[in-house]
Amino acid sequence: MNYWNLFYIALRAIVSNKMRSFLTMLGMIIGVWSVITMLALGQGSKESIRSQLSEMGSNIIMIHPNMGMMGGVRQNASDQQSLKPADYESLKKECVHIAAITPQLTASGQLINGVNNAPSTLYGVNSDYLTIKCLRIKSGNMFNEHQIKVSAKVAVIGKTVADNIFPGVTDPVGQVFRFKNIPMTVIGVLEAKGTNSMGQDQDDVVLVPYTTVQKRILAINYYQSMLASAKSESESQAATEEITEILRRNHHITNPEDDDFSIRSMEELISTISSTTNVLTILLACIAGISLLVGGIGIMNIMFVSVTERTKEIGLRMAVGAKERHILLQFLIESVVISVTGGVIGILLGFLSAWVLTNLVHWNSTVQASSVILAFAVCTATGVFFGWYPAKKAARLDPIDAIHYE
Amino acid sequence: MTKTIIEVRNLTRDFVVGDEVVHALRGVSFAIEEGEFVTIMGTSGSGKSTLLNILGCLDTPTSGDYLLDGLAVREMNKNRRAEVRNNKIGFIFQSYNLLSRTTALDNVELPLLYNRKYTASQRKEMARKALVEVGLENRMTHFSNQMSGGQQQRVAIARALVNEPVMLLADEATGNLDTHTSFEILTLFQKLHQSGKTIVFVTHNPELSAYSSRTIVLRDGQVIEDSRNTHIKSASETLATLPKIN
Numbered sequence: 001m002n003y004w005n006l007f008y009i010a011l012r013a014i015v016s017n018k019m020r021s022f023l024t025m026l027g028m029i030i031g032v033w034s035v036i037t038m039l040a041l042g043q044g045s046k047e048s049i050r051s052q053l054s055e056m057g058s059n060i061i062m063i064h065p066n067m068g069m070m071g072g073v074r075q076n077a078s079d080q081q082s083l084k085p086a087d088y089e090s091l092k093k094e095c096v097h098i099a100a101i102t103p104q105l106t107a108s109g110q111l112i113n114g115v116n117n118a119p120s121t122l123y124g125v126n127s128d129y130l131t132i133k134c135l136r137i138k139s140g141n142m143f144n145e146h147q148i149k150v151s152a153k154v155a156v157i158g159k160t161v162a163d164n165i166f167p168g169v170t171d172p173v174g175q176v177f178r179f180k181n182i183p184m185t186v187i188g189v190l191e192a193k194g195t196n197s198m199g200q201d202q203d204d205v206v207l208v209p210y211t212t213v214q215k216r217i218l219a220i221n222y223y224q225s226m227l228a229s230a231k232s233e234s235e236s237q238a239a240t241e242e243i244t245e246i247l248r249r250n251h252h253i254t255n256p257e258d259d260d261f262s263i264r265s266m267e268e269l270i271s272t273i274s275s276t277t278n279v280l281t282i283l284l285a286c287i288a289g290i291s292l293l294v295g296g297i298g299i300m301n302i303m304f305v306s307v308t309e310r311t312k313e314i315g316l317r318m319a320v321g322a323k324e325r326h327i328l329l330q331f332l333i334e335s336v337v338i339s340v341t342g343g344v345i346g347i348l349l350g351f352l353s354a355w356v357l358t359n360l361v362h363w364n365s366t367v368q369a370s371s372v373i374l375a376f377a378v379c380t381a382t383g384v385f386f387g388w389y390p391a392k393k394a395a396r397l398d399p400i401d402a403i404h405y406e
Numbered sequence: 407m408t409k410t411i412i413e414v415r416n417l418t419r420d421f422v423v424g425d426e427v428v429h430a431l432r433g434v435s436f437a438i439e440e441g442e443f444v445t446i447m448g449t450s451g452s453g454k455s456t457l458l459n460i461l462g463c464l465d466t467p468t469s470g471d472y473l474l475d476g477l478a479v480r481e482m483n484k485n486r487r488a489e490v491r492n493n494k495i496g497f498i499f500q501s502y503n504l505l506s507r508t509t510a511l512d513n514v515e516l517p518l519l520y521n522r523k524y525t526a527s528q529r530k531e532m533a534r535k536a537l538v539e540v541g542l543e544n545r546m547t548h549f550s551n552q553m554s555g556g557q558q559q560r561v562a563i564a565r566a567l568v569n570e571p572v573m574l575l576a577d578e579a580t581g582n583l584d585t586h587t588s589f590e591i592l593t594l595f596q597k598l599h600q601s602g603k604t605i606v607f608v609t610h611n612p613e614l615s616a617y618s619s620r621t622i623v624l625r626d627g628q629v630i631e632d633s634r635n636t637h638i639k640s641a642s643e644t645l646a647t648l649p650k651i652n
Contacts, residue, residue, distance in 0.1 A: 005519045016507040316503045319464065320517040320565070321492020323485045400464050403503065 006326060010333035017306075021338055024302040027295030028342025028382070029349065032375045034288035036350025036367060041357065042281025044365035046274055053270050059236055060132055060266040061098070063226040063243060066259055081222040082260040087250050088226060094246055097239035100128035101228040105213040105220075111165050111206065113177040118164035122155075122179060122206045124213025125227075132229040140173035140188030143209050151211040156188035158203035182216060184208065236267045295342070296382040303335050303390035314394050315402025328395035335387025336380060343379030347372055410473075411572050411604045412438040412461065417470035418627075419456050430456040431467070432627040438573075438606065438620075443599040445615040446608045448624035455577075457624065458608045462495055462575050463487040475572045492520050496566025500578035502558040504550040504565075510537060511546045514564045521569065536564040540594060556587035563594060573604040580614070586648055592617055592641035617641050 014021045065080030088103050095101070105124035110117050123129070127142045143154050157172065166172040172186045184206075193202040214220060230239040240263050247261050248254075307314070314327055322330075350372075354365040419431040430453045438444055448454040459465035460472060463479055464487075472479045475494055479487065491497075504513045514533040518524045524532070537546055540560040550558060559579065566574050576595070580588035596617060599605055607618060615621040616639045623631035 005522075009519060012508070012512070312503060313505060316499075316505075317516070317520075318488065319462070319491060319497050319503075321488050321520040321569075323488045323520075326520060400459050403464075403499065 003329070006329050007333055010330050010337060013310075013330070013334055014337060020302065020306075024299055024338050025342035025345065027298035028292070028339050028379060029295075029346045031288070031292030031295035032343045032346025032379060033349040033353070034291055035285055035375055035378075036347055036371055037353045037357075037365070038284035038288045039281060039371040040350065040354040040365040040367045041363065042277065042284055043368055043371075044354075044358070044363065046277040046281070047366060048364040049273055049277060050270060053266065053273065059099070059230040059233055061228045061230060061236065061239055061243065062264045062266075063228065063247075064262050064264075065222075065225070066262050080260065081220075082251065083223045083226060084250075085221070085223065087247060088223060090246055090250060091226070091228070091243060095228070095239065095242050097230055097235045097242050098228045099231045100131040101226060102126045102128040102132065103210045103214075103223040104129075104225045104227050105210055105218060105223060107179075107213050107217045109180050111161065111177050111179055113165040113175070116165045116167060118161065120161055120164075120204055120206055122208050122213055122217070124208055124210035124217075126210055128229075129207060129227065132227050135193065136191040137188045138191040139171050140186070142188055142207075148209040148211050151215050152209055153182055153184050153212060153216070154187045154208065155184040156190060156207040157186055158190045158205040159192040160201055160203040161206055162186075162189055179206075180217065230265070233267060236265045240265055292378060292382065296339070296386045299335055299339055299383065300386035300390060303331060303387055304393070306334075307331065307390045307394040310394075311397060311402050311405040314397050315399050315405060318397070318399035319403055324395040327397075328391045331391035331394050332384065332387045335391070336383035339379045339383030339387075340376070343376055346379075347375055350375075409440040409475075410437050411440050411442075411475055412436075412606070413471070413473040414461075415471045417457075417460065417467045417472060419453075419460065419465070420468045430627055431460075433470070434624070434627070434629055435470075436622060436629060436632055438604065440572075440604050441599075441602050442620055443595070443605045443618040444607065444620045444622060445618040446606060446622045446624065447610065447612060447615055449610055451626075452624040453627040454608055454610075454624050456627075458575065458577055461606060462497060463490050488520075492517060492569065494572045496563075496569065496571040496574045498559070498562050498566045498574060498576040498579045500581040502550075502555075502562045502582070504558055504561055506549075506551050508550055509547050510542060510550065510553070510561045510564075513550055513561055514568050516565060517569045532568050533564070536568040537561070539567060539598075540564045554587075555583050556590055559583065559587075559591055560594065563591075563598075567598075567603075573606055574598070576605065576607045578609055579607065580611075581609070586645070589641050589645040589648065593645060596638075596641050617644075 063083065065082040085103075088101070091098070092101050102125045107122045107124070108119070109122070111120050126148055127144070130136070130142060137156065140156070142156055143152060147154055155177075162169070162172050165177055166175055169175060172189060175186045176183050177186070178184070190203065190205070195201050210223070214223070228239065228243065230236040243263055248259070251260055253259060317327060351367055354367045357363045357365045414437070415435050417431050417434040418429065421428045421430055434457060446454055446457065456465070460467050463474065463482075466480055474490065477490065479490065482490065505516070511530070511533050514536050515529050518529040518532060534546065537543060540563050542557065542560050542564065545553065545557060550561065553561065563574075579595075580591050583591060592614070595605055595607065599619070605618075607614070616635065618635060619638060620634050621631065622629055
């Protein structure tokens with residue numbers, strides 16, 4: 001028996017029952033369509049969350065002192081004095097996986113310019129901070145090494161700060177404001193960045209040389225924290241390990257449990273948030289999967305009806321020489337062709353709806369190759385699984401009974 | 407010396423119905439030579455359907471031997487019998503059993519699809535030839551449901567002829583047709599018989615036996631009469647005496 005003949009026989013049976021075949025397919029079409037669309041939406045939202053987080057600087061590595069105990073009292077991390085300027089120097093010199101590193105010291109207080117004032121936070125950093133946080137200067141300049149060395153009273157301000165304390169001034173560069181009686185000259189304004197995905201205003205910042213905050217305002221000889229950025233997302237893990245190693249050496253720590261610092265990377269944060277969207281995607285896909293299952297049961301139902309309805313035809317085929325396996329394969333091929341055709345149409349519709357969602361509704365959605373392969377595999381499996389039993393029933397018919405069936 | 411197509415020896419077939427054993431055939435023996443046109447006759451319950459199923463390799467006897475074209479059918483498994491049906495037997499049924507919504511050509515081609523010997527073009531060619539043989543050269547691409555009963559039965563006969571079987575096995579082949587059409591079909595059978603085909607025609611209608619070369623009568627599972635017909639009536643002549651339709 002040439003199996004192409006069986007294929008031909010099955011196709012002819014499908015074509016001569018166009019309406020029924022189409023209605024059966026509809027179950028598969030809708031099932032696959034919804035699975036593809038749901039997975040595309042899930043993937044799309046994951047990607048958009050990821051890109052929003054990346055805007056905040058996806059390679060950021062945050063180095064904080066560890067919360068320590070002092071006489072049985074757990075201390076606030078920022079009061080810990082474990083991060084020293086010497087640590088900064090050695091990290092800067094020795095780390096090969098990081099592209100930029102800055103100390104970060106903060107001081108909150110009121111910014112005053114005549115009658116205008118606003119509360120804000122001074123960030124004591126170096127010029128690497130711009131690279132790490134993906135910030136750009138709109139006008140003026142970032143402070144230079146010399147200004148850091150002399151703890152210059154200069155500041156680069158964000159748009160919100162500029163609007164608050166210099167209302168009506170088109171370019172605040174050169175203006176002076178006061179912070180705790182220290183006059184600061186504005187030397188640059190940052191490009192507006194808007195709020196981040198957690199609702200923080202990223203433009204409410206005042207950047208000043210870290211030495212200024214450390215020596216002039218806080219008068220301390222340690223750093224509250226440091227920020228670094230790995231050369232690439234993939235190096236973020238290596239960079240974390242490298243920093244850990246250097247800090248342990250500097251702090252003479254042999255037991256990891258005694259670490260007086262903690263390192264977190266944005267990568268970890270992203271994967272935490274991604275896992276939430278993953279759960280959501282799986283949930284949506286499961287719901288869509290149920291419709292696929294219902295579609296499969298629809299196929300089985302129709303195939304059963306079809307076997308009963310075509311009992312006489314089966315009898316005739318057997319009388320003219322069809323063997324059991326020919327009948328089995330014919331019905332199996334029919335159900336697989338129906339489910340796979342339905343699946344292919346569903347996949348195409350899935351692509352279409354992903355396109356519509358992205359371009360017309362502006363919901364980010366991406367169809368992944370893996371979900372297409374999955375849908376295709378599920379269709380074939382559904383066809384075989386739900387087609388098997390009716391096909392077996394057809395093949396087991398007794399030709400004598402079948403041919404005289406009315 | 408002609409070839410023996412069918413040889414049955416002491417054939418029995420029992421069915422178990424509940425606690426009872428029904429003896430449908432009780433020792434049937436006969437032989438059919440190549441080129442014979444045999445009518446197997448019997449009333450309902452005589453065992454003729456059972457005999458037909460066995461001759462058609464759809465069923466196997468409880469005991470006794472059945473040789474079809476020299477092959478012992480009783481020892482064959484299901485698949486082997488399917489092959490024998492495919493290669494050696496042409497079935498013609500009372501209710502035609504054509505595939506609906508399918509053209510005459512595709513219907514006739516059906517048995518060849520289950521035989522790997524033939525290519526697609528060979529199949530089409532053979533189907534066309536068979537349809538010409540039954541006089542349907544103008545109806546090849548008509549759908550089965552667009553045809554009259556007589557035409558449908560001709561398609562069924564073409565389908566039985568297409569695989570060049572050693573015998574045609576007809577089960578009440580004229581049972582669903584009016585008298586006029588019945589004789590048309592019978593004329594076709596006689597024509598096929600004259601061209602050398604072996605035909606076994608199972609019927610309950612005693613009139614039809616006059617048109618065949620031999621009659622076997624069954625009653626209660628036994629052969630009660632097996633006679634050669636020296637005076638075969640011509641179906642086409644009978645047809646001419648019938649009142650014209652239309």
